[in-house]
Amino acid sequence: MPSSSPQLRSRAFTAAASIASIAGLLGILNYLDIPSLLQQRVKSRKVSPRCYSENEKPSLAAFKTLVEQTTLKETYPLAKDIQKNIPIYDCTTITPDKENAWPWQDELYHILVHGPGVFVLQNFFPDHTPIDTANAAYSTIIATELAAHGAKGDHFATAGTNSRIWNSFSKHCLQCPSSFLDYYSNPLFALVSEAYLGPAYRLTSQVNIVKPGGKAQVCHRDYHLGFQTAADCARFPKTLHETTAFLTLQGAVAHTNMPLDSGPTRFLPFSQGFGEGFMAYRRGEFNEYFLEKYVSLPLKKGDAVFFSPALFHAAGENTTNDFSRSANLIQVSAAFGKTMETVDSLPLVEATFDELKAKGCGRESEAFVKAVAEGYPFPTNLDRRPPAPGGMAPESEQDVLKRALQEGWEKEEVMGVLRGMREDSMA
Structure with a gap:
């Protein structure tokens, strides 16, 4: 060729x-x-709804696909064990100084964000002396408050069912400063808190003692959106549903042994990753699924459990005849989410209320109220301002102003209520 x-x-x-x-x-x-x-x-080019609809059903099938995962030991090599999908760490092997803490913090962060959303820290207090002295202080506080004010309720239990100390953090310190100092000097609080929230966090706590016969909670999510009604949750954009889970770390330190029949907290691992979870947890089908699939682990005195506030969870039922389950509930708040400048809304309301009242209850007055007054009722003093309405949160300044405009209050009345609210919210 x-x-x-x-x-x-x-x-x-x-x-x-x-x-x-x-x-x-x-x-x-x-x-x-x-x-x-x-x-x-x-x-x-397609604009989708920015908020979840209160009337649309979240997908239970998608939820099941998410939560029916398996936690692998290979993912968390520093964990002592994996039980019921929950990683368990032995704190006696953790060195909490900054250099050696980093690998531990990486695992804890991954668990909360990408993994099952909950972990147990055994021997969080290997020496029980701080717990014993704290329990003695708590007993005094409970007895004093019961005598002065009677039994208390909380977000999910009727008055008298549990023994509750709101703001046990401050009351513990004022009751027994040396015990408080010893308790919160535990460097593991810092290791865990910074793993999820970084520096400059703020810690609060409440004691809850569930007595024999104390019923289980309905499954729920927690602070912030977990303390709102379904209607209120539907008003917040989807991004805030995701963000709220990263602003708080939930935890509990066992102040007694917690055998399974005493009702330690029930968890549904991986459920913190469900985008519509704050809308879904109140629905009957999701609660039924939770009751079928939840897991719970026994704790020993001095152990701790930490979890994402977006995790579906609920306190269990205490089926014992003579044993009270006691825990110090921990909420750690991130540094962010605060305004750049300090604004005292009361002088602004006082200076403008007569003209505001003349505007009536239209869109202009509503916009002004939202711009000037505090719309969020926390932080507050839950002893003096217990959860309400809806059993979840007290009124905000905005709620009071809206009511004042609707009912035609005079300036002196509205200012008296707002000042009383301010005083009652103080520690």
Whole structure:
């Protein structure tokens, strides 16, 4: 056969070069994930609802797919064990100084964000002396408050069912400073809190003692959106449903042994990752599924459990005849979520209320109230301002102002109520 002409060879070379160029371009597009970007541009033309609908049912099937995962020991090599999908760590092997703490913190962070959402720290207090002195202080506080004010309720239990100390953090200190100092000097509080929230966090706590016969809670999520009604949750954009879970760390230190029949907290691992969870947990089908699938672990005195506030959980039923389960409930709040400047709303309301009242209850007055007054009732003093309405949260300044405008209050009346609220919210 005759050899190919130079012209044919040139065309073949040009074609090969073109193919190579196209292949290179496709490789670049694939590396840059351009198809996804183009698809994203198409999607960006469609505006989706910014809030979850109170009337639309979250997908139970999607929820089941999420939570029916398995926690692997290989993922958390520092854990002592994995039981019922919950990693368990032995604190006697943890060195809480900054250099050695980092690998532990990486695992704890992963558990809360990407993993089962809950972990147990055995021997959080290997020496029980701080717990014993704290329990003595708690007993005095409970007796004093019971004599002065009677039995208390809480978010999920009727008055008298449990023994509750709101703000046990401050009351413990004032009752027995040396015990308080000893208790909260435990460096493991810092290790765990900074793992999830970083520096500059703030710690609060409440004591809850569940007596024999104390019933189980309904499954729920916690602070912040967990303390709102379903209607209120539906008003917050979807991003806030995700954000709220990263602003608080929940925990509990066992102040007694907690055998299973005493009702230690029930958990549904991985449920913190469900986007619509704050809308879903109140629904009957999700509660039924929780009751079928929850897990619970016994704790010993001095152990601690920490978990994401978005995890579906509930205190268990104390089925014992003569044993009270006692825990110091811990909430650690992130540094962020605070205003840049301090604003005292009361002088502003006092200066403008007469003119505001003249505007009536329209959109302008509503916008002004939202701009000037505090719309969130926390932090507060839950002894003097117990959870209400809805059994979840007390009134906010905005709630009071709206009521004042609707009912035609005079300035002196509204200012008296707001000042009383301010005083009652103080520690």
